[in-house]
Amino acid sequence: xxxxxxxxxxxxxxxxxxxxxxxxxxxxxxxxxxxxxxxxxxxxxxxxxxxxxxxxxxxxxxxxxxxxxxxxxxxxxxxxxxxxxxxxxxxxxxxxxxxxxxxxxxxxxxxxxxxxxxxxxxxxxxxxxxxxxxxxxxxxxxxxxxxxxxxxxxxxxxxxxxxxxxxxxxxxxxxxxxxxxxxxxxxxxxxxxxxxxxxxxxxxxxxxxxxxxxxxxxxxxxxxxxxxxxxxxxxxxxxxxxxxxxxxxxxxxxxxxxxxxxxxxxxxxxxxxxxxxxxxxxxxxx
Amino acid sequence: xxxxxxxxxxxxxxxxxxxxxxxxxxxxxxxxxxxxxxxxxxxxxxxxxxxxxxxxxxxxxxxxxxxxxxxxx
Numbered sequence: 001x002x003x004x005x006x007x008x009x010x011x012x013x014x015x016x017x018x019x020x021x022x023x024x025x026x027x028x029x030x031x032x033x034x035x036x037x038x039x040x041x042x043x044x045x046x047x048x049x050x051x052x053x054x055x056x057x058x059x060x061x062x063x064x065x066x067x068x069x070x071x072x073x074x075x076x077x078x079x080x081x082x083x084x085x086x087x088x089x090x091x092x093x094x095x096x097x098x099x100x101x102x103x104x105x106x107x108x109x110x111x112x113x114x115x116x117x118x119x120x121x122x123x124x125x126x127x128x129x130x131x132x133x134x135x136x137x138x139x140x141x142x143x144x145x146x147x148x149x150x151x152x153x154x155x156x157x158x159x160x161x162x163x164x165x166x167x168x169x170x171x172x173x174x175x176x177x178x179x180x181x182x183x184x185x186x187x188x189x190x191x192x193x194x195x196x197x198x199x200x201x202x203x204x205x206x207x208x209x210x211x212x213x214x215x216x217x218x219x220x221x222x223x224x225x226x227x228x229x230x231x232x233x234x235x236x237x238x239x240x241x242x243x244x245x246x247x248x249x250x251x252x253x254x255x256x257x258x259x260x261x262x263x264x265x266x267x268x269x270x271x272x273x274x275x276x277x278x279x280x281x282x283x284x285x286x
Numbered sequence: 287x288x289x290x291x292x293x294x295x296x297x298x299x300x301x302x303x304x305x306x307x308x309x310x311x312x313x314x315x316x317x318x319x320x321x322x323x324x325x326x327x328x329x330x331x332x333x334x335x336x337x338x339x340x341x342x343x344x345x346x347x348x349x350x351x352x353x354x355x356x357x358x359x
Contacts, residue, residue: 035330036318040287040311088318089325120289120309127287128311170324176359182302182321183328183350191357203325242324280359 002215005255009248010113010212011084013122019084020044026077029116030054030087030094040126042086042119046075047130050093050241054100062143062263068104069138076134079107086112086119090206095245099261103148105141111248117210147247149234149262154269157234158194158276164227165197166235168246169266173238174199176279179270180238187238188270192279194236198225199281202242205249218254229256236262236269287312291336296322299344300351304328306343308336317343321351 004010011019019025020043027045029037037047048054053071056063063071077083083106087094091111101109112119120126149157157163172178176191193199204221206212213221227233233250235243240263247261269275292309303322308315317339319329328350331342 032327039314039316039332040289089320089327092325117307120292123288123290123292125288126311172323177356178354179357180354181324181326182354183347184321184326185353186355191359201324203323 002219004212004215004253006252009110009252011110012113013119013124016042016084016086016112016119017124022082024080025082025084026075027084027086027112028075028094028097030085030097031089031116032093036088036116038128040128041116043125043127043129044131045086045127048075048097050096054093054097062100062103062148065104065140065143068100069140072106072138072140073136074133076131076136077106077138078136079138081108081136083109084112085109086115088116090117090203090210090245091115092202092245093241095248096241099147099244099247103143103145105144113212114210121209147260149236149260149264151264151268151272153260154194154234154236154262154264155275157232158196161196162231164229164231164233165194166222166225166227166233166243166246166250167193167197167199167266168202168235168237168243169193169199170201171199171281173266175281176277187267190270190277192270192277193266194269195276195278197236197278198227200225200227200246202237202245205246205253212249212253215253218249222250222254229254229258232258232260234260234262236265238266239263240265291315297344299348302351302354304344304347304351306340308340310336315339319343319347 085094179186237243329346333339
């Protein structure tokens with residue numbers, strides 16, 4: 001059985017249980033909001049709210065470098081801290097935070113395999129105490145935009161057939177049957193997908209208990225759809241958070257070197273005038 | 287505190303598959319409803335009993351799912 005390309009990017013729930021009080025380790029629960037965090041979280045963990053703390057709240061963008069440094073400082077994170085991220089929905093939003101931390105050059109950031117779901121399922125200790133705000137000195141680098149795809153790059157990749165494009169949304173979103181995940185707001189004018197994109201829903205990378213599938217299973221999952229890393233890969237979804245999960249899988253578990261997350265995603269592409277859109281489930285050209 | 291009585295079951299609301307996860311922390315039951323595909327959280331609720339927490343989550347999920355339209359393709 002093959003190993004993950006970067007096994008150090010994951011830690012187990014056992015590891016976290018043994019290190020959550022380690023002063024060199026900072027555990028952070030990340031979700032779309034902090035409602036779940038306030039129900040009960042890993043003892044000592046901080047909580048980050050994707051809506052208000054991990055995106056620019058005025059323009060649609062990642063945090064500015066200054067705001068990122070401020071968030072790290074308030075969370076008690078120094079440049080040398082080992083940061084472990086976890087969250088609900090199989091670490092969906094934790095992966096977004098990891099992607100952003102990598103863009104800003106944090107050296108040691110990991111995902112707790114299985115996330116909140118596994119921690120709860122194992123009946124482990126939880127706490128409702130919120131740690132005191134930190135005030136560390138933090139100096140970010142970057143952002144490293146090689147990890148991110150912007151619209152002009154995606155358009156050039158489409159026109160030049162230079163990349164493998166992965167749409168990680170659900171099949172119903174991919175075909176255009178629905179414009180957003182059931183129960184969530186529609187954020188686009190048109191349904192469908194970028195022509196020639198392959199549909200590999202993000203959640204297929206995990207088992208039922210929330211942990212990532214084995215390297216062999218992941219390699220088969222993506223490789224069978226032609227996403228084998230032989231070309232640069234662009235992952236996208238609706239707003240870029242599910243695709244950050246797939247980005248993590250491809251880059252750190254499978255070791256593809258050239259993977260970027262198109263965080264503009266379908267909310268951007270599906271609102272543009274005059275761009276190519278494919279609907280239905282017709283097999284994409286290769 | 288520890289998580290107790292952690293259960294998960296699948297139901298259908300308005301033609302959509304919904305996963306309900308309910309658990310107790312301290313004296314409170316919490317329920318999360320997600321939309322299975324793609325797995326997004328659509329409702330969270332709390333209550334003094336499992337039934338109360340689940341009823342609230344189902345009511346919220348029902349309201350939110352009612353706004354989703356299926357388009358011909």
